[in-house]
Amino acid sequence: MKYSIFSLARAALSGHKNWQRTWRDATPKDRYDVVIIGGGGHGLATAWFLASEHGIRNVAVLEKGWIGSGNAGRNTTIIRSNYGLPGNTAFYELSMKLWERMEQDLNYNTMVSQRGVINLYHSDAQRDAYARRGNTMRINGIDAELLDLAAVKKMMPFLNFANARFPVQGGLLQRRGGTARHDAVVWGYAHAASALGVDIIQNCEVSGFVRDANGKVTGVETSRGRIGASKVGMAVAGSSSRVASMAGLRLPIESHVLQAFVSEAIKPLLPNVMTFGAGHFYVSQSDKGGLVFGGDIDGYNSYAQRGNMPVMEDVCEGGMALMPMIGRVRLLRQWGGVMDMSMDGTPIIDKTPVDGLYLNAGWCYGGFKATPGSGFVFAHLLARDESHEEAARFRLDRFRRGAIIDEKGVGAQPNLH
Amino acid sequence: MRIVCPFCGERELGEFTYLGDAKPQRPAADAGEDAVYDYVYLRDNVAGVMSEHWYHGGGCRSWLKITRNTLTHEISSVEPAAGVGAAKVGV
Numbered sequence: 001m002k003y004s005i006f007s008l009a010r011a012a013l014s015g016h017k018n019w020q021r022t023w024r025d026a027t028p029k030d031r032y033d034v035v036i037i038g039g040g041g042h043g044l045a046t047a048w049f050l051a052s053e054h055g056i057r058n059v060a061v062l063e064k065g066w067i068g069s070g071n072a073g074r075n076t077t078i079i080r081s082n083y084g085l086p087g088n089t090a091f092y093e094l095s096m097k098l099w100e101r102m103e104q105d106l107n108y109n110t111m112v113s114q115r116g117v118i119n120l121y122h123s124d125a126q127r128d129a130y131a132r133r134g135n136t137m138r139i140n141g142i143d144a145e146l147l148d149l150a151a152v153k154k155m156m157p158f159l160n161f162a163n164a165r166f167p168v169q170g171g172l173l174q175r176r177g178g179t180a181r182h183d184a185v186v187w188g189y190a191h192a193a194s195a196l197g198v199d200i201i202q203n204c205e206v207s208g209f210v211r212d213a214n215g216k217v218t219g220v221e222t223s224r225g226r227i228g229a230s231k232v233g234m235a236v237a238g239s240s241s242r243v244a245s246m247a248g249l250r251l252p253i254e255s256h257v258l259q260a261f262v263s264e265a266i267k268p269l270l271p272n273v274m275t276f277g278a279g280h281f282y283v284s285q286s287d288k289g290g291l292v293f294g295g296d297i298d299g300y301n302s303y304a305q306r307g308n309m310p311v312m313e314d315v316c317e318g319g320m321a322l323m324p325m326i327g328r329v330r331l332l333r334q335w336g337g338v339m340d341m342s343m344d345g346t347p348i349i350d351k352t353p354v355d356g357l358y359l360n361a362g363w364c365y366g367g368f369k370a371t372p373g374s375g376f377v378f379a380h381l382l383a384r385d386e387s388h389e390e391a392a393r394f395r396l397d398r399f400r401r402g403a404i405i406d407e408k409g410v411g412a413q414p415n416l417h
Numbered sequence: 418m419r420i421v422c423p424f425c426g427e428r429e430l431g432e433f434t435y436l437g438d439a440k441p442q443r444p445a446a447d448a449g450e451d452a453v454y455d456y457v458y459l460r461d462n463v464a465g466v467m468s469e470h471w472y473h474g475g476g477c478r479s480w481l482k483i484t485r486n487t488l489t490h491e492i493s494s495v496e497p498a499a500g501v502g503a504a505k506v507g508v
Contacts, residue, residue: 241462252458254437255487300435301487303464308418308490310431343458399458400450412457415435 003107022108022187023194028201031228032060034382035220036235037206037243039063040072041182042360042367043235044189044200045375046382048106051196053376054383059198060229062222064205068186071238074305074337075368076260076292078273078284080117080177081142084133087393087405088346089140094390095373096142096176102372108188110180111287116272117177120152120322122166126277130172137174145173155271160324166278168322179273179284185371209247209357217247217356233358233382235374238338239303240361247354251361252343252399254414257336258297258365259307261315263329265289274322281318290332293319297339297365299415307336339365344404345417349378350387350396358382359396364417418490423497424477432475439468439482439498464488470498 001007001020011019034050036043039061050056063069079099081092098105099112121127127146134144148170153161161168190200201224210219210226219228236243241251270285283293295315298307312334319326342348342362347370352359360378363370377391387395398404399412410416418430438460444452464487471481482498485491 241460242464250459250461252460254460254462255464300485301437301462301467301469302490303488304490306490308430310429313431400454413437415437 003109023190023200026060026199026201028060028204028222028224028227029199031219032199033058033229034231034233035059035227035229036061036233037220038070038235038237039067039190039200039202040070040235040237041068041185041189041371042237042363042374042378043233044186044193045371046233046235046360046378047198047200047375048189048193048196049375049379050383051193051198052105054379056383057197059193060227061193061198061200062204062206062220062227063200063202064223066202067190067200068183070236071337071339071367072182072186074260074335075182076282076284076294077179077182077368078117078177078282079112079180079369080174080273081369082117082119082133082137082144082172082174082177083407084136085405085407088407089136089142091373091377091390091394092369093140093142094376095370098372098376099180100176102180102185102188106188106192108184108191110184110188112178112180114176114178115284116173116175117275118147118152118155118171118173118272119275120168120171120277122169122278124169127169134172143174143176145175147171147173156274158269158325159322163321166321177273179286182368189375206243206246209354215355217354229356231356231358231382233360233378235360235378237340237361237363237367240340240359244352244359244361247352247357249352249354251348251359252412253348253362254301254341255303256297256299256339256341256415257302257304257307258294258339259311259315259334259336260292260294261312261331262286262333263291263293263326264332266291266329276318276322279314279318279321281315281322283319291326291329297341297415298336302336303338305336305338339363341414341417343399343412343414344406345408345410345414346405347374347394348396349374349381349391349394351381351385352396418492420471420481420483420492421495422473422476422479422481423495424479425473428473428476432473433481434472434474436470436472438463439470466493
């Protein structure tokens, strides 16, 4: 169904009893042109772009649980395009532009809120580094503003400006950054993809790949039977190594846990998304009023979807350094998501050495903001068998070629990215 | 997670630093590019019981070899791993 002010009025006048399902819960067919493993934001976005941009509609998205039950439901909903290295800068801006037209494209309210993302700086050296990053963004056509202390004080008078150890000196602001509603992104892509004929199949766990005599992947074995496919795309960040191992592949990825936190609801406080520059703490305020915040990954391999106390303590210390008044706010929820930490901190979108199998992985802790861009370039790869221009550097062989994209410059140590 | 250090006893996680999977072995200097690529970049990324290296920087400053389940965080053994740090950097 198409959503509009009229559909809302009609439903309101009939007591909201006649809403239809927003997408079809399909049963698997024998074969598809493209099968996407993973019904998160990236998988569903890929299916939608395959159908809408490339006219490939005989597509299935297989999800082992329910759609959006993995990392799509375990993030902090931030969108931004403030990356500094060639490869990342343009790709995340492509994604940002897709966020800006997503609601019109999908006919779905994904609550994209461009409230701004500000990275605070606390020293002269950090100011210079942020100025450089801002300049990198601006010469690539991305908005960035370097704010001084007075401008930050005006925007966020509640910060602790008397912090002698880590004084706030200013911030780098991307006004077009912000947040979006994570569940709505998943449902919106499901809604639009389903309307174009994409089959969304839940409770369908892939247990192996079907391969012909030449080793080409010709389908998948699932908990709901064998499903044939001309091409299979993996969008299972967090579990990429496990799924790839079914095809005999080892990846330059480790799975790590990242925690996130929500406080009880408070009155409107934060006007934007804000990061602390002297530790690792970032925070926004949800429309329900809760502070949504997080920090570093825990730093050890984990598939457990839960973290430990040292990082929780570190994150809360960062929060207290900036906003001492949140010390009296109670923590409502805390959770962990499993991150595909790649060896250079940058994603991988490429064909694999196995014919017919395509990889979308390695999103580290930054996959949510990439959702539309990831779907766009992965659909391009699946449809045309060549990398999209803006994802040409996200190749799997970049590690072997020495063409790594390491924003933090820490080397092949995934827990440091 | 708490770790029972063989030298210091049971300590909280914040005292320890993680290096990673203990399985990859640094290849010989003449082993060739493929072996080095494999060692530096590729990981089994075990979902289950894994042997790994930790460093007790907040205590005895020993390298430890810990066997831990990545699905549950359950630790089944902690042993001293003398020389691991040196071996990792090829000294």
